[in-house]
Amino acid sequence: MTPEEIKAALGAGLLSFPVTHFDDEGEFKQDSYQRHIEWLSGFEAPVLFAAGGTGEFFSLSPDEVPTIVKSAKEAAGNSNTAIVSGCGFGTRVGVEMAKAVEKAGADGILLLPHYLIDAPQEGLYQHVKKICQSVGIGVMVYNRDNSVLQVDTLKRLCDECPNLIGFKDGTGDIGLVRQVTATVGDRLMYLGGMPTAELFAEAYLGAGFTTYSSAVFNFVPGLAVEFYKELRAGNRARCEEILRDFFYPFMALRARRKGYAVAAIKAGVRLQGFDAGKVRPPLDDLTAEEEQMLLKLIGNHKR
16 A cells, blocks of 8 residues: 555544464464454454554564564455554664564554653654655654653654654643644544553544554454444443443453553454463463453344
8 A cells, every 4th residue: 555545544533453363383374363353353344453562562573573574465455454563662663663564564653652761752753754765654652651752853754754654642632632643633543552442432432543453452342343333423422331241350350460452452353252362471470260250241243
């Protein structure tokens, strides 16, 4: 896809990040992963992000990412689902990875926060610019943790990098994101990226964001799509019902241990019958008791 085509796809509906499947030895399990992608592609998600945060990007080696992207592209097949790849680490590794996933067929790149250290705005500007200029596909930046672009930096990047097409926020700083949307306007597509984004979706849409990425789409895609549609239709009563019945109890389960924002999603995928395997260290899986709690929460959304 061209940058403008992936920008349009990002704004066309709900987005999600498939988990990365591993076998008993912790190696990428292509067959199970592709079956999961095929299932998700049957629902109304115009873009799936391969090897993203929920896909345990932080635990993948750089040479695994293009393989996962290629597998996702093959599984999506002739569907209308585009595949965006995670990309990150330091600038040199990020440039190499960006080129590799473009070659593997990625329709775009989500640039995740760089590794470990804080950086000044000029350093972030150079980092994003070099990665954008290394590829021809569209690039989205993910504003969170140690990689928070201020408005002036983002404006400079928009001027310098025509293929910078998206801004995803995971800071929860509504004041900042509203300043971004008011200043940059429709130059970028805006994506909500808080953990369990449905909990914040109403506030982000009110701040000028177009859509968000749903982690629970991994295992309850029908419910995730329903919530998104009701939200966009302004059906507040139904949204509150879904929040009370599913998302708030899921939030409580997710909050029981660090890392469950990913581990609980992967458990849900396993409970839906996909052999997704365990999370890689440094994460840890849900307990057997917690998996039963999640199974009860899935309820009649079991496939």
